[in-house]
Amino acid sequence: MDKLRDYSIAFKGLKDGKHQFHYTIGQAFFEAIEESTIKNGDFEVDVLMNKKTQMLQLDFNIAGNVQTMCDNCLGELSIPVEYTGTMYIKFGIMYDEPSEEIIVLPHEEGEYNVAQLIYEFIVVSMPLRSVHEDYESCDPEMTSKLEEFSAEYHEEDDNTDEAIDPRWAALKKLKDNNN
Secondary structure (H helix, E strand, C coil): CHHHHHHEEECCCCCCEEEEEEEEECHHHHHHCCCCCCCEEEEEEEEEEEECCCEEEEEEEEEEEEEEECCCCCCEEEEEEEEEEEEEEEEECCCECCCCCEEEEECCCCEEECHHHHHHHHHHHCCCCCCCCCHHHCCHHHHHHHHHCCHHHHHHHHCCCCCCCHHHHHHHHHHHHHC
């Protein structure tokens, strides 16, 4: 966590009110996160902290790109990622996370490291599937292999007059009747 020390916000000595923090995130950030699923990316992160007597409100605005692999062709791909959200830090006896938006810190804490929150916000903002915007941008060698092994390619082969096990022929007939 020493590599992520720059992401600690020391709030104890700050006056009540709004305070702005800005972070530029690159490959070194993702390498410092333990078991990171992201290897590289470029992000600009703005954190607006509103310090109140009993609570901290952290407003996150994250924008940038993640470098990843295309799920179709395994080629390199840059995916735009944006996140805007709020976290509330309250003070109590011991550390707790009662909900997704609330963190409870012990009263004696004087700083909070936002690196893990930033990482989690980036990960949950990524799309489920990472693919090129148009299929033509995919690696042509890999797409030809995918087409070779796709179901449509093999349906053409199913129309040959080879001897078919009668049990499979009966099942295929049922399938064809349902279409």
